[in-house]
Amino acid sequence: MTRTSTLERVGNPLRELSLAQLRERTSTKWIAHPCDVIPLWVAEMDVPLAPAVADALHGAIAAGDTGYPAGTRYAEALAGFAHARWNWNGLEVARTRVVADVMTGIAEVLRIVTAPGDDVVVASPVYAPFYAFIEHTGRVPLEAPLGSDMRLDADALDAAFALAARRSRHPAFLLCNPHNPTGTVHTRAELETVASLARRHGVRVLSDEIHAPLVLPGATFTPYLSVEGAEDAFALTSASKAFNLAGLKAAVAMAGAEAAADLTAIPDALAHGPSHLGVIAHTAALAHGGAWLDALLDGLDENRTLLRTLLAEHLPEVRMNAPEGTYLAWLDCRALGPFADERTASGGCHGVADLAGPARMFLDRARVALSSGHVYGTGGAGHARLNYGTSPEILREAVARMGRAVNG
Structure with missing residues (x-):
């Protein structure tokens, strides 16, 4: 992959917006849940537009x-x-x-x-x-x-x-x-x-x-x-x-x-x-948008490492399939179960109405919104998808909340 030169690099887009600024957004990520919930579910990132796009x-x-x-x-x-x-x-x-x-x-x-x-x-x-x-x-x-x-x-x-x-x-x-x-x-x-x-x-x-x-x-x-x-x-x-x-x-x-x-x-x-x-x-x-994308990829790489560290600290029972791409982490939460309300077949989407299993538990107890694993088909039960395309500060708070919800 060709990367842009250091002179063309820009700041980490994931660090540019505060939680207060993000809560002013009206997209589904930010209005589907009450304002006390940290939304790490649907595939929207917490970034401003790339300058070239704007x-x-x-x-x-x-x-x-x-x-x-x-x-x-x-x-x-x-x-x-x-x-x-x-x-x-x-x-x-x-x-x-x-x-x-x-x-x-x-x-x-x-x-x-x-x-x-x-x-x-x-x-x-x-x-x-x-x-x-x-x-x-x-x-x-x-x-x-x-x-x-x-x-x-x-x-x-x-x-x-x-x-x-x-x-x-x-x-x-x-x-x-x-x-x-x-x-x-x-x-x-x-x-x-x-x-x-x-x-x-x-x-x-x-x-x-x-x-x-x-x-x-x-x-x-x-x-x-x-x-x-x-x-x-x-x-x-x-x-x-x-x-x-x-x-x-x-x-x-x-x-x-x-x-x-x-x-x-x-x-x-x-x-x-x-x-x-x-x-x-x-x-x-x-x-x-190459310079902006390169900065984003560096930020996502940092968040990927941070998420692994945070899970080891707060939720050692949860296993993460180390993502090689995207900004999505697949969390194996089966050690926290059983989850009696979870279906095993898909056919739904990944919205609020589909919440079950560990995603439902983390929303109810930690006020962190993830995507339910069961909607992704066979192999998804007992799992949840976490969107780490957000700021390190938001990611730290979310995982800490999840850990407190499980460990008391």
């Missing part, structure tokens, strides 16, 4: 540039970002489509390459909305659980792909790369295995790469479309998670060389789905 948006507003999106600047910026960060030159702008967001794009691609009733394999525990979007499109989620090391299990994938191929006309695999909620960054060798198995069983792969810019020191991101055998696959990404742009909708869907015709089948009317301001913001982030 400047681009202010310029557009001043110019009244708030019409429909057009052109390929977003995809071009993504191609430049991919070259600089991942040394990948294979992103062909001609094989891209701008879509409203990653999950909307995934739903559209599923409608094109699979049929109603077909199986869509997921590697659980995995991002909870995968289940909802698969079912909403009339497809059937089929789990291939991660291994005990929280990495892709080749044998489980092989078995799931074989089953899907037997009972589906056009099976697919919805890959999370990097993986949410575990923070695992799949290696090139692991992705090569996925591609080989998918080819063998006739399974089309859709790779959700929304967390791709958020790979921390010690790991390397591999774009799925850069892997041999992925020519009939798709990948979807945006600057949303890395630059905290969830409210500015825009994403890019990419197709391998053999999948280009499928991508063109997405109706032209959906090109109006993205926000024009979203396209402007994401383009500016990818093209000009």
Whole structure:
């Protein structure tokens, strides 16, 4: 990964906003719970906008540039970002489509390459909305659980792909790369295995790469479309998670060389789905936000280390799957159980109504909001997902509260 020079570096974005300032926000993270709760659940970071993004948006507003999106600047910026960060030159702008967001794009691609009733394999525990979007499109989620090391299990994938191929006309695999909620960054060798198995069983792969810019020191991101055998696959990404742009909708869907015709089948009317301001913001982030992103990654690396230290001090019974990317930590809280109110199957999302198990306990007793593990599918019961994309001060207070809630 190419990093910007020291002279271009900026301050840690995670240290710029106080808790009082954050509580003035009106996004779901900050209004879903009462004001005495520290929210470390939904995937929003506690950072200001990157200056390049703020400047681009202010310029557009001043110019009244708030019409429909057009052109390929977003995809071009993504191609430049991919070259600089991942040394990948294979992103062909001609094989891209701008879509409203990653999950909307995934739903559209599923409608094109699979049929109603077909199986869509997921590697659980995995991002909870995968289940909802698969079912909403009339497809059937089929789990291939991660291994005990929280990495892709080749044998489980092989078995799931074989089953899907037997009972589906056009099976697919919805890959999370990097993986949410575990923070695992799949290696090139692991992705090569996925591609080989998918080819063998006739399974089309859709790779959700929304967390791709958020790979921390010690790991390397591999774009799925850069892997041999992925020519009939798709990948979807945006600057949303890395630059905290969830409210500015825009994403890019990419197709391998053999999948280009499928991508063109997405109706032209959906090109109006993205926000024009979203396209402007994401383009500016990818093209000009490198220094800010580098500072953020350093801050997240510090928080990752801090969280490990805080858990050892306050909650030694809780095991953390060391995240290699994202700003999400997967906490194994089973030693604190049993949790009688927890379901073991997913299908929900990750909102307040889905709270159960350790997340419910920490909200009730510690006034800290986490995401419930059970909504992420098989393997999620007894776990919780913690968002450490916040200030060190907030992180310290939250874990200390959690420790007091458990230890009295």
